Amino acid sequence: MLRHIWLLTHSEDNLWVQWSKAEVLIGRNLWTSPSNGNLAWTWRNILILRHTALNDLTFEVGDGTNFSLWFDPWMQNQSVHARYGNRAIYDSRLSKNAKLMEVIQEGAWR
Known part of the structure; x- marks a missing residue:
């Protein structure tokens, strides 16, 4: 099972990973999907x-x-959402789909 998690986080070109993201996770993040x-x-x-x-x-x-x-x-093995909750997303006025580099490049991360 842990090998599957590793594949989901490290192997974008794997057919099982592509299927899993399209059919099971359906646009959700592995780390926050309900179990x-x-x-x-x-x-x-x-x-x-x-x-x-x-x-x-x-x-x-x-x-x-x-x-x-x-x-x-990415923050000490914890997500910003897990640490601070939905309020952090709301207060930042950034998209829920924001990528780390997009935010750094736009200078929105202060």
Whole structure:
């Protein structure tokens, strides 16, 4: 299960990853998707193990074009949303879909 999480975070060209993002996550972020609802056993367990994976994964932001400002765990293995909640998004007046590099380039991150 942890290998699947690694693939979802590191392998954009993998066919299973592409299918998972299009059919299961459906535009949501892996780190914030709910682990309840009408999910297969495998997917429910992948989502339950996310926090375990965070202890063993290290993230490299790189150029920041693929990192979600709000939902990817780029701040000490925690997302801005997990740390500060929806109010931070609302108060910033930035898009929920904002990418880290977009915000830095626009100078909106102060």
